Amino acid sequence: xxxxxxxxxxxxxxxxxxxxxxxxxxxRDMATFWEKKSRSTEExxxxxxxxxxxxxxxxxxxxxxxxxxxxxxxxxxxxxxxxPAEYMSVVAxxxxxxxxxxWQRIVIRKGRNDGIRPGxxxxxxxxxxxxxxAVHLTTSEVDLVTSPGFRCTAYLEGDDQNRIAxxxxxxxxxxxxxxxxxxxxxxxxxxxxxxSARVFTTGMGGVFPSRLLxxxxxxxxxxxxxxxxxxxxxxxxxDLYNLQEVSVLVPLHQNPGEAxxxxxxxx
Amino acid sequence: MTMGWAWLFxxxxxxxxxxxxxxxxxxxASSSLTIFVSGACLIAPxxxxxxxxxxxxxxxLGFLFEAxxxxxxxxxxxxxxxxxxxxxxxxxxxxxxxxxxxxxxIVNVLACLCWYLGAxxxxxxxxxxxxxxxxxxxxxxxxxxVIILLPVALTQNAAMDRLGVPPTPETP
Numbered sequence: 001x002x003x004x005x006x007x008x009x010x011x012x013x014x015x016x017x018x019x020x021x022x023x024x025x026x027x028r029d030m031a032t033f034w035e036k037k038s039r040s041t042e043e044x045x046x047x048x049x050x051x052x053x054x055x056x057x058x059x060x061x062x063x064x065x066x067x068x069x070x071x072x073x074x075x076x077x078x079x080x081x082x083x084p085a086e087y088m089s090v091v092a093x094x095x096x097x098x099x100x101x102x103w104q105r106i107v108i109r110k111g112r113n114d115g116i117r118p119g120x121x122x123x124x125x126x127x128x129x130x131x132x133x134a135v136h137l138t139t140s141e142v143d144l145v146t147s148p149g150f151r152c153t154a155y156l157e158g159d160d161q162n163r164i165a166x167x168x169x170x171x172x173x174x175x176x177x178x179x180x181x182x183x184x185x186x187x188x189x190x191x192x193x194x195x196s197a198r199v200f201t202t203g204m205g206g207v208f209p210s211r212l213l214x215x216x217x218x219x220x221x222x223x224x225x226x227x228x229x230x231x232x233x234x235x236x237x238x239d240l241y242n243l244q245e246v247s248v249l250v251p252l253h254q255n256p257g258e259a260x261x262x263x264x265x266x267x
Numbered sequence: 268m269t270m271g272w273a274w275l276f277x278x279x280x281x282x283x284x285x286x287x288x289x290x291x292x293x294x295x296a297s298s299s300l301t302i303f304v305s306g307a308c309l310i311a312p313x314x315x316x317x318x319x320x321x322x323x324x325x326x327x328l329g330f331l332f333e334a335x336x337x338x339x340x341x342x343x344x345x346x347x348x349x350x351x352x353x354x355x356x357x358x359x360x361x362x363x364x365x366x367x368x369x370x371x372x373i374v375n376v377l378a379c380l381c382w383y384l385g386a387x388x389x390x391x392x393x394x395x396x397x398x399x400x401x402x403x404x405x406x407x408x409x410x411x412x413v414i415i416l417l418p419v420a421l422t423q424n425a426a427m428d429r430l431g432v433p434p435t436p437e438t439p
């Protein structure tokens with residue numbers, strides 16, 4: 001049979017069957033419609049209720065999945081920092097946060113039993129959170145970067161000569177955001193244009209490893225009353241009151257900073 | 268035996284409230300506010316416990332607060348002990364609910380003032396606006412004292428009833 005005839009034949013039969021197929025589909029739809037229409041209102045309401053329950057359960061499951069995803073991201077972030085060889089990293093959950101005008105601290109759920117020692121730096125990823133000030137058997141207290149008792153030296157981004165500035169916490173205003181102060185900034189230092197200058201640890205003093213991010217300079221710098229140096233405020237690199245896990249970098253060998261901390265747990 | 272240790276059992280009964288206050292402080296941590304309830308927790312025990320028991324109770328509460336805060340040792344505990352000695356010597360002031368509420372506010376605010384001054388004394392730097400923060404903290408302490416007194420007193424009274432502590436005399 002020639003090909004054209006074969007195609008015509010196929011088309012003709014298809015078109016012949018088409019109305020029947022339409023009818024079949026439409027009658028099935030109609031049957032479904034009448035089947036649903038014949039159901040009582042109570043039945044429909046019950047079905048709606050069941051559906052709502054299933055939806056709610058799925059929503060809870062979705063939220064749980066979302067939580068797991070966020071936790072996964074957080075844990076990946078915390079382990080991203082390559083811990084220097086002279087430190088041992090101990091990951092700890094935050095138990096409570098406590099702050100007033102005079103202190104900003106968190107309590108973590110790891111203590112002496114886990115090898116944590118006073119003076120150990122506390123980080124999240126490569127962001128500095130604070131320093132361990134008191135260690136108990138199963139908990140430790142951490143002074144945050146913004147706490148008045150916190151002090152460390154720092155390098156400023158954009159300062160090619162790597163001159164040392166000083167970071168220390170300031171007493172917070174109630175209902176205000178806690179910040180730290182960066183002082184001893186050289187007069188000729190100019191922050192990079194168009195972005196907040198980052199502030200890094202120097203690694204001097206033996207407490208914090210070098211090049212950890214302390215935070216960002218808040219706005220510009222201003223001259224002090226004496227006029228020899230400039231100062232600025234430091235915004236911590238993380239929201240310190242929303243942390244759920246932190247890493248404590250416990251030095252494998254006792255360092256000078258740790259020795260200074262002994263017997264000086266509450267400043 | 269039980270009566271002798273009543274103050275300790277009462278501390279255990281009060282501890283959930285202290286823990287709750289710590290959790291509330293946790294929530295308000297970004298605002299640098301501490302929810303202070305230790306003073307309000309003294310009122311019901313001051314009415315019923317013997318003085319030495321009430322003193323031990325107050326000291327225990329004070330040291331519990333100080334244990335986790337960088338305040339000079341004993342500042343809060345001594346303030347609470349002084350308050351409880353005064354209250355147990357003047358039980359007629361706590362005869363009715365308004366009197367207890369008034370006492371809760373005053374004691375909580377005064378004890379809060381003590382820890383604030385103690386913390387200021389021990390702090391390495393000066394506060395930015397110390398008077399403003401102090402007033403805010405004292406207002407919070409007063410408000411918390413009013414809100415928390417009745418539920419805490421109910422818990423403590425229930426515990427003291429179970430421990431067999433004699434009720435408050437009608438005419439102290």
